[in-house]
Amino acid sequence: MTDIVHFHRLSYRYGDSPDVLTDVSFRLGQGEMAFITGHSGAGKSTLLRLVALLSRPTRGQVVVNGINLSTLPRRRVPEFRQQIGIVFQSFNLLNDRTVHDNVALPLVIRGYRHQDIGRRVRAALDSVGLLGKEKMLPLMLSGGEQQRVGIARAIVTKPALLIADEPTGNLDPQMARDVMQVFERFHQAGVSVLVATHAIDLIRRMPHRILHLDHGRISQDSPSGFQDTAG
Amino acid sequence: MNGAERDGVRPPWLSRWTEHHARVMFTTLGRLWREPLSTLFTAAVIGITLALPAGLHVLVQNVRAISYSWEESLQASLFLKDSTSPEQGRALTQTLQRRPGVARAGYISREQSLAEFRELSGFGQALDLLQDNPLPAVIVITPRRELTREQLQQLMNEFSALPEVEIAKLDQKWLERLYAILAIVERVVYVIAALLALAVMVTVGNTIRLDIENRREEIMVMKLIGAPNSFIRRPFLYTGVWYGLLGGLIAWLLLYGALQALTGPALRLASLYESTHSLTGLSPASSLLMPGVGILLGILGSAWAVGRHLVKHEPS
Numbered sequence: 319m320t321d322i323v324h325f326h327r328l329s330y331r332y333g334d335s336p337d338v339l340t341d342v343s344f345r346l347g348q349g350e351m352a353f354i355t356g357h358s359g360a361g362k363s364t365l366l367r368l369v370a371l372l373s374r375p376t377r378g379q380v381v382v383n384g385i386n387l388s389t390l391p392r393r394r395v396p397e398f399r400q401q402i403g404i405v406f407q408s409f410n411l412l413n414d415r416t417v418h419d420n421v422a423l424p425l426v427i428r429g430y431r432h433q434d435i436g437r438r439v440r441a442a443l444d445s446v447g448l449l450g451k452e453k454m455l456p457l458m459l460s461g462g463e464q465q466r467v468g469i470a471r472a473i474v475t476k477p478a479l480l481i482a483d484e485p486t487g488n489l490d491p492q493m494a495r496d497v498m499q500v501f502e503r504f505h506q507a508g509v510s511v512l513v514a515t516h517a518i519d520l521i522r523r524m525p526h527r528i529l530h531l532d533h534g535r536i537s538q539d540s541p542s543g544f545q546d547t548a549g
Numbered sequence: 550m551n552g553a554e555r556d557g558v559r560p561p562w563l564s565r566w567t568e569h570h571a572r573v574m575f576t577t578l579g580r581l582w583r584e585p586l587s588t589l590f591t592a593a594v595i596g597i598t599l600a601l602p603a604g605l606h607v608l609v610q611n612v613r614a615i616s617y618s619w620e621e622s623l624q625a626s627l628f629l630k631d632s633t634s635p636e637q638g639r640a641l642t643q644t645l646q647r648r649p650g651v652a653r654a655g656y657i658s659r660e661q662s663l664a665e666f667r668e669l670s671g672f673g674q675a676l677d678l679l680q681d682n683p684l685p686a687v688i689v690i691t692p693r694r695e696l697t698r699e700q701l702q703q704l705m706n707e708f709s710a711l712p713e714v715e716i717a718k719l720d721q722k723w724l725e726r727l728y729a730i731l732a733i734v735e736r737v738v739y740v741i742a743a744l745l746a747l748a749v750m751v752t753v754g755n756t757i758r759l760d761i762e763n764r765r766e767e768i769m770v771m772k773l774i775g776a777p778n779s780f781i782r783r784p785f786l787y788t789g790v791w792y793g794l795l796g797g798l799i800a801w802l803l804l805y806g807a808l809q810a811l812t813g814p815a816l817r818l819a820s821l822y823e824s825t826h827s828l829t830g831l832s833p834a835s836s837l838l839m840p841g842v843g844i845l846l847g848i849l850g851s852a853w854a855v856g857r858h859l860v861k862h863e864p865s
């Protein structure tokens with residue numbers, strides 16, 4: 319099986335500060351779903367930023383979807399980002415545009431036709447259970463609903479890889495569970511999913527691999543969350 | 550990557566391109582429309598800035614045209630030598646009358662000159678004290694209008710060389726001066742126009758810069774979800790185009806209104822000076838030029854702002 323994400327002996331530091339990630343190596347298989355956990359400041363967000371090419375590795379290699387990010391020229395970055403779906407903790411929705419227009423944005427960027435956009439946006443909203451809310455503005459929705467709009471926007475282009483940085487960080491436990499289930503469903507539909515989260519209790523009950531980061535190193539790589547990760 | 554290309558749902562690139570540009574055009578126009586006051590204010594600043602040099606240009610053109618129409622009354626006086634007899638003088642007048650470049654030639658004898666002078670000057674009694682008539686006979690020449698200034702000068706040289714003629718004088722010093730002044734004024738207008746064009750670009754650029762600042766979140770999100778720079782740039786460039794177009798139209802309206810308001814008084818003035826000149830207005834070409842220049846400056850201004858400020862908003 320080819321890997322969708324491959325970190326090879328990767329190190330990263332911001333400017334002159336010490337390494338935030340040190341010698342990180344792991345593979346995420348095609349269609350696999352995994353969680354990244356770790357204490358605050360462990361480097362979870364940094365790791366995801368490297369996958370989305372928001373930062374470039376200081377040392378080592380990151381290969382995503384067969385593309386070596388260390389050598390990808392700047393002008394090809396947008397094209398690369400179009401291949402992955404990104405979900406943010408702070409939603410990052412455009413609050414002056416309707417739910418429909420927010421979800422449509424990635425399609426507009428790719429130059430889809432008007433009719434196709436409508437069809438795909440409705441399908442994406444349907445898959446996160448927000449079909450009736452197309453015309454609403456993001457701020458009229460609850461946090462969980464806004465996060466699901468963000469997920470719909472990330473998957474509307476049917477990316478092969480979905481990454482999410484603390485997608486449940488701002489949500490109450492019930493909403494958090496709902497959102498995690500949405501990710502679960504995409505995973506079952508064949509999408510590779512990588513989620514950074516603090517919600518240990520939530521993910522332990524899910525049958526997925528957990529990568530544990532400790533001060534920038536992978537301290538534990540358990541194949542299933544059913545295992546005890548405290549050890 | 551995704552299934553779109555395989556499905557064949559992507560239209561051919563051209564219709565996609567047109568659809569996208571049309572969409573951006575109307576979205577940006579809609580955005581400006583929803584803030585009519587600030588849009589109008591910016592466009593008015595651009596309009597006034599554009600109208601100023603255009604108005605000055607029209608003014609210079611009109612002054613030049615009016616002064617040329619006055620040239621009709623331009624006359625050359627050939628003062629004849631005292632040794633020239635009235636018969637010789639009349640014969641010469643006949644000859645000159647047939648000369649190409651001469652519209653009219655009239656002979657004024659010494660006696661006529663004296664009578665005229667007496668009448669006009671009021672120095673009649675003083676002249677009586679003189680024994681001889683001090684005034685020469687004069688041939689008054691009206692040159693043809695179509696002569697260029699060089700041809701006129703050459704004509705004057707020929708007149709001066711005539712054996713009967715003492716001095717040939719052309720009554721046009723003030724016109725020469727006016728032309729020289731106009732040439733300078735015109736150059737000043739060009740400099741002003743260049744400076745004001747820069748001002749328009751800065752106005753548009755600054756408006757777009759504020760727009761970029763207000764939309765930094767949006768720009769960041771766009772970059773995060775893979776929007777290429779060209780995509781992010783486009784709405785701002787179109788906004789610049791709209792501002793330039795609106796400004797150009799306002800400039801045209803201002804100028805048109807000013808010319809309309811001035812036409813009446815100008816005609817009255819012209820009739821006072823027995824001139825048939827009416828105001829030279831805006832030709833269709835120069836009417837189109839103003840929105841065109843507006844659009845060009847709008848694009849340049851916004852491109853400058855976008856080039857400087859868009860790169861700052863990298864997602865982090």
Ligand SMILES: Nc1ncnc2c1ncn2[C@@H]1O[C@H](COP(=O)(O)OP(=O)(O)OP(=O)(O)O)[C@@H](O)[C@H]1O
Pocket residue numbers: 332335338356357358359360361362363364365
């Ligand atoms: N822009 C930055 N410049 C300098 N240092 C940074 C920057 N962003 C993060 N860091 C540092 O890098 C380390 C890892 O940060 P990161 O955001 O990846 O942690 P995290 O695991 O996501 O934490 P949290 O759970 O709190 O979100 C931290 O020590 C942080 O201080």
Ligand SMILES: [Mg+2]
Pocket residue numbers: 362363364483
């Ligand atoms: Mg983080």
